[in-house]
Amino acid sequence: MSEPAANRMPDGAETSAAVLTAAGFPKMPARTLMALVVSADGSLTAAELAEMLGASPAAVSGSVRYLQTVGFVHRVSQPGSRRDRYALPDNAWYVASLRQNPVYERLADLADATALQLPDGSAARARVEEMGHFYRFLMARLPELLDEWEHERLEV
Numbered sequence: 288m289s290e291p292a293a294n295r296m297p298d299g300a301e302t303s304a305a306v307l308t309a310a311g312f313p314k315m316p317a318r319t320l321m322a323l324v325v326s327a328d329g330s331l332t333a334a335e336l337a338e339m340l341g342a343s344p345a346a347v348s349g350s351v352r353y354l355q356t357v358g359f360v361h362r363v364s365q366p367g368s369r370r371d372r373y374a375l376p377d378n379a380w381y382v383a384s385l386r387q388n389p390v391y392e393r394l395a396d397l398a399d400a401t402a403l404q405l406p407d408g409s410a411a412r413a414r415v416e417e418m419g420h421f422y423r424f425l426m427a428r429l430p431e432l433l434d435e436w437e438h439e440r441l442e443v
Contacts, residue, residue, distance in 0.1 A: 294338055300325045315342065319350035320359055323375050330363060330374035378440070391429070395422035 296304075300321040307317035322339050323329055331339065336347045351373045354360035363372045398419030405412035 295341070296322055296339060297325055313350075313353060315340075315346050315350040316353040318342075319347065319373075320354055323360065323373065328374075330372040332370045332372055334370070336373065378437075380436075391422045391426045395419045395426065398422065 296318070301318070303324075304314070304317040304321040307320070308314045312320075318340050319336055322336055323331060326335075326339075333344060333347050333351065336342070336351070337344055340347065342350075351360055351362075354373075355362065359375065360373050361376060363374045365372060396419075398415050402412050402415040402419065405415060
């Protein structure tokens with residue numbers, strides 16, 4: 288017998304999680320994120336997540352810890368209960384994008400260091416220098432782009 292539809296993720300959310308995974312996002316955090324996105328109020332307890340995802344408590348714990356680290360989820364205490372809820376911030380995409388900015392700086396610095404180890408004028412060095420240039424460009428443009436998104440988001 289199959290699970291009731293209310294206790295599992297919609298197929299579109301599973302597909303979205305698979306796309307995130309294909310783009311490099313860890314599988315369980317991607318599924319957990321999408322479960323929260325499609326939940327009624329953007330928050331679920333660990334037990335609700337485990338049920339919805341058909342996952343172990345340990346898998347859910349690791350997933351929410353990862354999502355908290357990258358800024359997609361925060362823990363919300365429930366008065367009178369020992370169970371916390373895991374919730375999406377109102378501006379989850381914006382916050383997570385801002386938090387990724389140090390990653391771009393680190394990648395740019397690593398590209399610069401790697402380029403210095405490659406022969407002058409080589410194609411490899413040119414590719415690595417371009418990589419560093421791209422991440423520095425992204426770092427410079429990202430704040431303006433995120434501000435633009437925030438204005439767009441508030442107008443909708």
